[in-house]
Amino acid sequence: MTATALSRPDGAAPADPPAGPAVRLHDVSFGYGRDPVVHGLDLRVEPGEVLALLGPNGAGKSTTIGLLLGLLTPAAGRVSLFGLGPEQAVRRGLVAAMLQENQLLPRATVGELLHFTRGLYREPMSLDEVAGLADVGDLLGRTTDGLSGGQAQRVRFALAVVGRPSLLVLDEPTAALDVRARREFWRAIDGYAAHGRAVLFASHHLQEVDEHAGRVVMLAAGRIVADGSPAQIRRTVADRTVAVDVTRDGPDEAMLRTLPGVASATVAAGRAELRCTDADAAVTALAERGLLRNIEVGAGSLEDAFLSITEVR
């Protein structure tokens, strides 16, 4: 399935999407064989939301994306996008996707591909606009075969957004990108989302999720196990970290682990890191023992929350 194939509209895309949620999954279940892979998914995404689908390998993120794009048919439940069936919504140009396996048409130039794709929409972006947004201006004369992974990803993004879809779906969009390319890519997506469009993306990069998603839906074994803003998800783990300097003859890990409120402790290069279930109690205990040297207290990270939420399933 290619971005262009998925985005193939019938030229009748309305300037404004119909009212209603961008995505509505109602009690959706699906299995590739006999065993269900996603179970009873309920999800509603409003226009303007930037939602990250998080979950360990095999949690069902790509399957969920396939279901909401109409590439897979639910065994039970209903999927609608802007109140329409997925196929209808795709045909009306309301939805476009960048999937992991998107192949670019070989031998065509980037300019030709964009020109062709623009022609499928009623109100596409101008070539200049899309080239600026996706940073592909310097690639227009290049054939797709010789592009680097990062360049090809920018082109896929350009093809996905050129028709101004109201919902953009991205499956691990930055997996092949280096740090700089990832930052540029997110600048483009943030710019796109700023116009009230919905963006739904799956990712394993917790930092980018934290920085760019307004909402995180966490999947584990095909079920939604957390749903909230990154800050809300982070707060679901009570664990906080406390770090202090320790001298060579100071406390060792075994002693630190016995302190009240401390769940685990590591000591390396003169610094002790404590993971705490009760940071206040741990700090008090350290103070009583005269161990408050260069103290740092950190909130739980999205990564901590991810591990904690998914490891108990």
Ligand SMILES: Nc1ncnc2c1ncn2[C@@H]1O[C@H](COP(=O)(O)OP(=O)(O)OP(=O)(O)O)[C@@H](O)[C@H]1O
């Ligand atoms: N085409 C397929 N045929 C059979 N089983 C599949 C197929 N695609 C996925 N699965 C299985 O469905 C489950 C969910 O897979 P899915 O790709 O949706 O997970 P994911 O969360 O996207 O994983 P990852 O982070 O590794 O991409 C896994 O157990 C996977 O092995």
